[in-house]
Amino acid sequence: MTHRIAMISEHASPVALLGGVDAGGQNVYVDAVSRGVAALGYAADVFTVHTDPALPHVIDWADGVRVINVPAGPASARAKDALWPHMPAFRDGIDRFRRAQGQPYDLIHGNFWMSGWVAAELGRRWSAPVAQIFHATGVTKLREQGAADTSPGERIAVERAVVRAVDRLIAQCPAERDELLDDYDARPERIALIPSAVDIARYRPVPQAEARQRLGIDPAAEVIVYVGRVVPRKDVRNVVQALARLKRARLASGASAIPTLIVVGGETEQPDPEATPEIGVLQALAADLGVAGDVHFVGRHQADELYRWYSAADVAVTTPWYEPFGLTPLEAMACGTPVVGSSVGGISFTIADGETGLLVPPRDPEALAAALERLLGDSGFRERMGRAGRARVMRSFTWQQVAKHTAALYDDLLGQHRPSAEPHRHGPLVALPATIAERRISGVAQ
Numbered sequence: 001m002t003h004r005i006a007m008i009s010e011h012a013s014p015v016a017l018l019g020g021v022d023a024g025g026q027n028v029y030v031d032a033v034s035r036g037v038a039a040l041g042y043a044a045d046v047f048t049v050h051t052d053p054a055l056p057h058v059i060d061w062a063d064g065v066r067v068i069n070v071p072a073g074p075a076s077a078r079a080k081d082a083l084w085p086h087m088p089a090f091r092d093g094i095d096r097f098r099r100a101q102g103q104p105y106d107l108i109h110g111n112f113w114m115s116g117w118v119a120a121e122l123g124r125r126w127s128a129p130v131a132q133i134f135h136a137t138g139v140t141k142l143r144e145q146g147a148a149d150t151s152p153g154e155r156i157a158v159e160r161a162v163v164r165a166v167d168r169l170i171a172q173c174p175a176e177r178d179e180l181l182d183d184y185d186a187r188p189e190r191i192a193l194i195p196s197a198v199d200i201a202r203y204r205p206v207p208q209a210e211a212r213q214r215l216g217i218d219p220a221a222e223v224i225v226y227v228g229r230v231v232p233r234k235d236v237r238n239v240v241q242a243l244a245r246l247k248r249a250r251l252a253s254g255a256s257a258i259p260t261l262i263v264v265g266g267e268t269e270q271p272d273p274e275a276t277p278e279i280g281v282l283q284a285l286a287a288d289l290g291v292a293g294d295v296h297f298v299g300r301h302q303a304d305e306l307y308r309w310y311s312a313a314d315v316a317v318t319t320p321w322y323e324p325f326g327l328t329p330l331e332a333m334a335c336g337t338p339v340v341g342s343s344v345g346g347i348s349f350t351i352a353d354g355e356t357g358l359l360v361p362p363r364d365p366e367a368l369a370a371a372l373e374r375l376l377g378d379s380g381f382r383e384r385m386g387r388a389g390r391a392r393v394m395r396s397f398t399w400q401q402v403a404k405h406t407a408a409l410y411d412d413l414l415g416q417h418r419p420s421a422e423p424h425r426h427g428p429l430v431a432l433p434a435t436i437a438e439r440r441i442s443g444v445a446q
């Protein structure tokens with residue numbers, strides 16, 4: 001019998017283009033895990049909030065995977081934080097879809113805190129086991145972003161309730177497991193550590209000269225690439241500052257060649273400071289620091305083109321303030337490019353320091369400049385790191401491995417789960433946030 005999985009991911013649909021403010025690693029995860037478990041014999045329905053009127057309600061997305069766009073609030077693009085008041089409608093829409101189909105789901109896999117709430121609620125209603133992955137936690141976000149954190153005020157309380165309610169939590173790296181234990185009092189035996197991964201067929205090394213020719217990059221230049229969302233917490237400002245330091249030091253020592261920093265990402269295919277305000281901030285910063293001509297913004301690119309950008313670079317860089325997991329260092333490594341990353345969250349787990357790249361403290365342009373200079377100055381070191389990076393990804397970070405571990409977790413939960421005779425008697429498990437959410441809805445234009 002095929003087990004049916006409800007994969008719930010309110011804002012991050014596999015269908016969405018990647019690289020925008022609210023589209024990133026979670027979209028990749030939901031897509032890859034759904035396909036992966038489907039290849040192992042499960043049927044997965046991915047439920048997302050219908051925010052794009054051009055999309056049909058049900059999409060046959062891949063073998064064994066459908067994407068169900070559930071109406072909840074207006075069918076228009078919305079920031080993910082604005083989706084919270086619509087979660088009760090989302091929950092009920094999923095339930096209606098299930099009833100209309102006449103087939104139950106055997107297991108629910110929640111993604112992010114809002115869908116965690118929906119998953120916990122539906123788990124109760126359907127008497128089905130729930131596995132939950134947060135992708136990012138509210139406590140860390142608030143700690144790192146302070147007043148700039150736009151999360152709804154209930155976020156952390158909801159997360160705590162979800163941690164208590166679900167059967168299993170998936171942590172993507174040891175740092176996330178520690179957050180769940182220390183900040184959320186999760187029970188250790190309920191946490192499964194399943195690192196995320198990279199598509200090694202898509203992210204593959206190509207000769208640097210070939211990649212540069214295709215992209216129109218000077219074959220002789222030293223190239224540093226940043227790939228990812230262009231938002232403050234990714235701290236591309238730190239990279240621009242490091243480049244400026246590196247440039248000053250080189251000019252002072254009489255050298256004239258300055259590396260080029262290429263920034264891949266943003267809201268639009270053409271770099272546009274209107275659509276991506278952080279691009280405007282970075283341009284102004286680069287101008288202030290005298291490196292405007294050394295920083296190139298190339299806009300957002302599709303996943304299937306990114307291997308060329310990684311392969312064209314001598315070094316990839318990512319120095320966010322914090323990072324729940326971070327797919328881009330793995331992508332760089334899969335393309336055989338050494339990567340400098342900040343020693344936070346998942347990055348300190350995925351980059352083997354000194355072997356596949358270098359770790360530096362976050363918010364430290366001096367340390368970053370030194371690490372970049374160390375790599376740029378030693379092509380043998382880079383080549384060794386590039387080879388080691390590809391090998392590390394193939395060994396430990398493939399989606400096939402993630403699918404295998406996730407399916408094993410599903411099997412475990414399905415084997416243990418005893419459906420209750422009267423599932424509805426319990427009522428909503430996460431009662432407080434539900435009440436808040438319902439109350440808010442009445443004040444929100446639908």
Ligand code: UDP
Nearest residue numbers: 018019024025228265300301303326327328
């Ligand atoms: N990405 C993309 N096109 C771009 C920039 C980024 O497809 O122009 C992808 C990138 O390759 C990665 C994802 O967006 O797979 C970002 O995931 P990550 O975990 O690094 O960060 P998040 O965005 O989830 O914070």
